[in-house]
Amino acid sequence: MIIQTSISSPIDDIIIQATDKGVSYVGFYPPVEHPHTPFERVTNKAVLICAAQLNEYFVKKRTTFDVPLDTKGTVFQQSVWQALLTVPFGQSQTYGYIANQLNNPKAVRAVGAANGKNPISIIVPCHRIIGANAKLTGYAGGLDRKRWLLKHEGLNLY
Incomplete structure (x- = not known):
């Protein structure tokens, strides 16, 4: 199951998607990762960490990220x-x-x-x-x- 939420930012709403292993997508509407997968609109630890760290980035309290990732690619x-x-x-x-x-x-x-x-x-x-x-x-x-x-x-x- 993919968990999805969104946060507001100075450059538009940001979508965060995550699996139980970590964040799998951070981007803008429409999402390009898992576009036809049903989402559960709740949070998990990875989504909460990611959202908090992105908010800190946008108010200049964070310059690096420590977010568990679950990326798919070659x-x-x-x-x-x-x-x-x-x-x-x-x-x-x-x-x-x-x-x-x-x-x-x-x-x-x-x-x-x-x-x-x-x-x-x-x-x-x-x-x-x-x-x-x-x-x-x-x-x-x-x-x-x-x-x-x-x-x-x-x-x-x-």
């Missing part, structure tokens, strides 16, 4: 998502940087595709990844939200 996608977790609050990196972190410098486009499939927005900070030309590139939540998140973290370059 081995490559999982490796990209793990690499995203190494990009600190208030900093940005490029797709090429992540590809180099994975010892696969030619995988820039594949990194971009995996970044776009990240099911745990904000917590797994795909919004911190920009193009090699320092331009904003795609974000599943939309470029306005990406710009807001980067500015919230002190990056006003975009």
Whole structure:
């Protein structure tokens, strides 16, 4: 069973979905993970932790997250998502940087595709990844939200 709730945020309502193992989706309406799965609109420990930590993030009381995750993806996608977790609050990196972190410098486009499939927005900070030309590139939540998140973290370059 997937547990789902939503919280209000400065950039619209955020959906949180979780299994008994951990958070499986954090994003915006409509949810892209489990779109046709029946949800139980209650909470579990992972949902409560996630909601509390996201609220702290939005009021600038949190810069890192400690949320149990239960993500589904290929081995490559999982490796990209793990690499995203190494990009600190208030900093940005490029797709090429992540590809180099994975010892696969030619995988820039594949990194971009995996970044776009990240099911745990904000917590797994795909919004911190920009193009090699320092331009904003795609974000599943939309470029306005990406710009807001980067500015919230002190990056006003975009």
